[in-house]
Amino acid sequence: MTLLHQNLHLPDNPELSQDVEPPASVVERVGNGSMLSSNISVSSQLFPVSKESFNFLQTHFPDATINEWSSWRWQLRNSYTSLQSLSKVIQPSDDELKPIDGVNDMLPIRITPYYAGLLASSKAGHPIRKTVVPTIQELSLQPGEASDPLSEEEYSPVPNLVHRYPDRALFLSTGFCPTYCRYCTRSHMVAKDKCHIGKKAWEPALAYLRSHTEIRDVIVSGGDPLSMPDSHIDYLLAHLRAIKHIEIIRIGTKVPVVMPMRITPALISILKKYHPLYISIHFTHPLELTQETSAACERLANAGMPLGSQTVLLKDINDDPAVMKKLFQGLLKIRVRPYYLYQCDPIPGSAHFRTPVSKGIEIIQSLRGFTSGYAVPQFVIDAPGGGGKIPLLPEYVQGYEDNNLLLKNYKGKIFKYPDVI
């Protein structure tokens, strides 16, 4: 069963321009010699522009205004969608350049100017660059890899909905993301870069949810739901909230990380109508903890949305206890609770991203007891074939001695707990 319908709208569709643009900030042209203020306060209606973003804007979009840079629509329109355009920002290595030329059926390239600013002038091993710039390794298929490793299509009773767990459902709202991660579990879905699925195509999924009273929790994902225009988000959330047995709604998104200016006051005023609304944000590396992303999270948190993070464990990108500790502690500072650490799913061409499972356990072991419990996410494997999320823990339980449970603490010492057997 296909998950996508063809009723698709491109980002430049005039319908999208009906939504409210982000507020105006500074209007001088970057290239005209005016000195513009960076670090604009988030406490006002203005969105901050860090010094790094400002330098990138000056270098790569000298004719653009700060006002344009602060518009998420401008970010979408000016995204890098080919290695050719990206080569103005980075010097592609042989591994990055050669294999992708002429291979058009792969996951598309799409990187917002804001996110490209995080990897500008980087070398090939740069962690964020590795997550979004394709390399020759993507063409190497390994045993066990599959385009739909979680068998989501098998658990899809109607298009755009996955119903795997008894009381939860996953609503696939769009096939579009502002920036594509090379390791994306749903690369089979977003591969065509076709943007939003559309209101009409959502109807069978909404009808399914109305008739399944056991579903109390809906996760709106995609693609990235917050890449949709305000009117679409409002429409979808209103229709979900109108279903009495749906208790909570969750949104899965990377928008605060790759296009933080999308978190506009207009969007916030829509989202906060639909509490209880939880936001799961996809973070990968501490380099993503910028002034802009912090401001986006602050707006969401101030509007009463509990924020959690989801992070994929990635080889030579974040598979280091010190890097993870910095990321998770940094997330708590911007009011995001680390929620899941995922073992990377075996999508085609993902071997270079995958670590041994023991690496994830080692990272959890390096955190538990050594930092705030809030900074320790749950390490899970989403079992291939549709088994669902299975948590993995270091071996804290060591067995029994008489009626005593033997427990190993974070320092490796054994303690006994008199269990009731």
Ligand code: SF4
């Ligand atoms: S943001 Fe999420 S859905 Fe979009 S490409 Fe990245 S992992 Fe996939």
